[in-house]
Amino acid sequence: MTRGARVAEWVVLYALSVAVALAISSVIVEATGGDWWPVLEALVDGSIKASGRWGETLGVAAPLLLVALGTVISAKAGLINIGQEGQLLMGAAFAVFFSFRIGGPGPLNVVLLLLFGALGGAVWASAAGLLRYWRGVPEVLSTLLLVFVAIQAVGYGLKWQWLLLADEASRGNRNLVSEQLAKNNRIPRPDIFGNEFPITVYVALALALAVAYVLARTVWGFRLRMLGHNPRAAQRSGVSSTVYGATALAIGGAFAGLAGAAMFAGGGFSFGNYRLVPGFSDNIGWTGLLVALMARERALPAVVAAFVFAMLRTGAGFVNSTGVESRITDVVQGLLVLALLVPPAVVFLRDRRRARAAATERV
Amino acid sequence: MLIDFFSAVGDVLSSESTYINGALFAALLAFAATGEWVAERSGTLNISVEGMLLSGAFAGALGYHLADSVAVGLVFGAFGGLIIAVVQAQMSHRLTADQFVVGLTLNILIVGLTGFLDREIDPRADRASTVEIPVLVDIPLFGQALFGEPWPFYLLYGLVPLSWWLVYRTRWGLELRAAGENPQSADVSGIDVNLRRRQSIYYAGLTSGLGGAYFLFAQIAAFDDSIIRGQGFIAIAAVIFGGWTLWGTMGGCVVFAGALSFQLSLQGLGYELNTELLQALPYLVTIGTMAIFARRVRSPAALAQPFIRGLK
Numbered sequence: 141m142t143r144g145a146r147v148a149e150w151v152v153l154y155a156l157s158v159a160v161a162l163a164i165s166s167v168i169v170e171a172t173g174g175d176w177w178p179v180l181e182a183l184v185d186g187s188i189k190a191s192g193r194w195g196e197t198l199g200v201a202a203p204l205l206l207v208a209l210g211t212v213i214s215a216k217a218g219l220i221n222i223g224q225e226g227q228l229l230m231g232a233a234f235a236v237f238f239s240f241r242i243g244g245p246g247p248l249n250v251v252l253l254l255l256f257g258a259l260g261g262a263v264w265a266s267a268a269g270l271l272r273y274w275r276g277v278p279e280v281l282s283t284l285l286l287v288f289v290a291i292q293a294v295g296y297g298l299k300w301q302w303l304l305l306a307d308e309a310s311r312g313n314r315n316l317v318s319e320q321l322a323k324n325n326r327i328p329r330p331d332i333f334g335n336e337f338p339i340t341v342y343v344a345l346a347l348a349l350a351v352a353y354v355l356a357r358t359v360w361g362f363r364l365r366m367l368g369h370n371p372r373a374a375q376r377s378g379v380s381s382t383v384y385g386a387t388a389l390a391i392g393g394a395f396a397g398l399a400g401a402a403m404f405a406g407g408g409f410s411f412g413n414y415r416l417v418p419g420f421s422d423n424i425g426w427t428g429l430l431v432a433l434m435a436r437e438r439a440l441p442a443v444v445a446a447f448v449f450a451m452l453r454t455g456a457g458f459v460n461s462t463g464v465e466s467r468i469t470d471v472v473q474g475l476l477v478l479a480l481l482v483p484p485a486v487v488f489l490r491d492r493r494r495a496r497a498a499a500t501e502r503v
Numbered sequence: 504m505l506i507d508f509f510s511a512v513g514d515v516l517s518s519e520s521t522y523i524n525g526a527l528f529a530a531l532l533a534f535a536a537t538g539e540w541v542a543e544r545s546g547t548l549n550i551s552v553e554g555m556l557l558s559g560a561f562a563g564a565l566g567y568h569l570a571d572s573v574a575v576g577l578v579f580g581a582f583g584g585l586i587i588a589v590v591q592a593q594m595s596h597r598l599t600a601d602q603f604v605v606g607l608t609l610n611i612l613i614v615g616l617t618g619f620l621d622r623e624i625d626p627r628a629d630r631a632s633t634v635e636i637p638v639l640v641d642i643p644l645f646g647q648a649l650f651g652e653p654w655p656f657y658l659l660y661g662l663v664p665l666s667w668w669l670v671y672r673t674r675w676g677l678e679l680r681a682a683g684e685n686p687q688s689a690d691v692s693g694i695d696v697n698l699r700r701r702q703s704i705y706y707a708g709l710t711s712g713l714g715g716a717y718f719l720f721a722q723i724a725a726f727d728d729s730i731i732r733g734q735g736f737i738a739i740a741a742v743i744f745g746g747w748t749l750w751g752t753m754g755g756c757v758v759f760a761g762a763l764s765f766q767l768s769l770q771g772l773g774y775e776l777n778t779e780l781l782q783a784l785p786y787l788v789t790i791g792t793m794a795i796f797a798r799r800v801r802s803p804a805a806l807a808q809p810f811i812r813g814l815k
Binding site (some may be wrong): 172174222271279282284285286292295296299329423426427429432465468471474475478479482485 | 539541548590592598600601603606607608609610611613614615618619620622623624721730733740741743752777779780782783785786789790793794795802806807811
């Protein structure tokens with residue numbers, strides 16, 4: 141098949157899958173007595189068209205992208221980390237602890253806060269790494285279970301003033317809430333064409349380029365990929381699976397933790413308004429994992445995927461006004477992910493079948 | 504203070520309601536964990552158990568809403584779980600999509616879908632009637648909890664032995680375990696590995712769906728998209744905790760449900776225990792058990808590894 145035909149085939153397959161996903165969503169909406177077009181319009185309005193909305197969407201896309209980049213790194217080393225939700229929450233908690241209980245000098249504060257967040261995520265992911273390489277516990281299971289431990293640990297922290305809880309004066313009549321980050325310690329949100337978003341968006345983009353470069357063009361990235369493709373061969377040629385694997389897990393966690401810290405200090409749509417509250421992570425970790433997997437574990441496609449997922453999230457806010465329950469966006473999102481999984485699998489299976497047929501003919 | 508606390512623990516341990524509550528949660532976990540155990544023995548790991556439970560609970564409510572019968576509700580529930588299982592199985596063991604992505608996506612999708620449909624349809628449900636087994640129900644402490652339950656509870660007494668028999672005493676079960684231990688060899692000896700894996704996931708879907716519907720009829724009697732709240736993940740933890748044996752898995756269900764019920768009863772008496780610690784307990788205990796036994800208790804050798812013929 142020529143290259144052009146292959147590309148055309150991919151485009152057709154993807155278009156078809158997305159169309160099917162949207163068709164199913166429309167059937168669900170129409171069957172329950174709603175109208176589908178207004179929902180779709182509201183989604184586009186809420187995510188891009190209405191004033192100030194694409195900035196909002198970028199603000200959501202940044203943490204998603206950060207989480208996804210971490211996932212890409214650990215996945216390249218052949219590790220299945222599915223605990224980003226917990227690592228993100230831990231990152232946010234570390235950032236909160238740093239900003240209210242330790243504190244740094246003036247402008248350095250924001251940077252240190254982000255680094256502490258990354259540290260928190262790395263610590264949490266390293267717990268899974270330790271269990272993997274010291275006790276032989278599969279990281280799939282430990283990272284998953286640690287998510288729920290993290291949720292409870294942060295809930296516990298929010299009960300004690302020496303940990304995360306705000307003092308009585310600043311928490312008002314709310315329970316389980318941290319202090320609000322002071323204005324001068326927040327991540328700047330410059331205004332561009334009536335849209336404002338935290339500058340962590342640029343950081344996330346730069347990191348995406350960096351991750352793509354490191355994985356493709358450096359010795360370290362090569363060794364990591366070697367470990368992922370064939371652990372035994374990697375081991376024989378001197379790549380320690382313990383050192384590289386544990387590092388990859390820790391870096392993956394650090395990215396998720398950084399995302400948590402950036403959500404806390406960057407503000408924006410539904411991110412707790414510069415406070416840590418229970419449920420703060422709000423599925424960003426899970427969704428970020430999906431972003432990475434939808435981008436098929438590559439850094440640059442993850443940028444696009446992160447934006448698409450962020451659109452569904454910010455668009456959801458506008459759906460309610462159409463009289464259709466906004467939970468429908470979760471459904472649309474889920475169906476879209478499932479649909480986008482189909483084309484690569486179909487092509488992969490067909491190519492294999494052809495190759496096998498060719499191989500048997502030759503014999 | 505400490506003496507007070509210990510007397511409270513005594514009160515909790517000697518009160519029947521602790522055991523009744525414990526049995527309620529343990530049964531929910533056991534329905535899901537039994538199926539998940541079967542599925543994991545074939546080498547699959549279904550995070551979508553959570554979604555299957557929720558789907559089962561919603562379908563159960565829908566069934567009751569339509570037919571005014573708990574039995575119909577349970578059948579609907581089992582099918583609700585099966586639908587999720589079919590998507591999970593076809594996507595990850597016919598097409599080659601990653602099973603974790605599919606599972607996670609399904610979980611998110613189902614929370615959204617059931618929440619959406621619940622607002623739009625608002626199905627009403629009711630409690631199942633309680634059946635007491637004479638004589639046995641009079642056993643002190645445990646009697647009521649084990650033999651005086653809403654009738655769907657008793658399905659477990661058939662389901663668990665049935666699962667054991669299927670996995671250990673039938674050809675199907677042997678092939679299923681072969682698919683979980685060494686898919687390459689199983690394939691060479693003529694077993695359709697991915698077919699067995701799909702079937703095992705269907706089984707998990709049926710039992711989990713049933714479990715979700717059971718929980719709806721036994722406890723809440725009204726659907727809400729937060730009723731399952733992570734119990735599916737605890738069921739997965741129970742399978743791991745049990746070292747991939749059925750009895751160990753059931754033990755995990757009892758221990759984890761017991762901890763939850765213990766905490767609820769203590770709260771009922773006005774004692775604040777560290778709730779976060781207790782809620783994290785199932786996960787911590789499971790991680791701890793794995794850390795201690797991971798090298799000795801063997802998981803199915805091909806657990807969570809996709810099988811594609813010709814690719815190792």
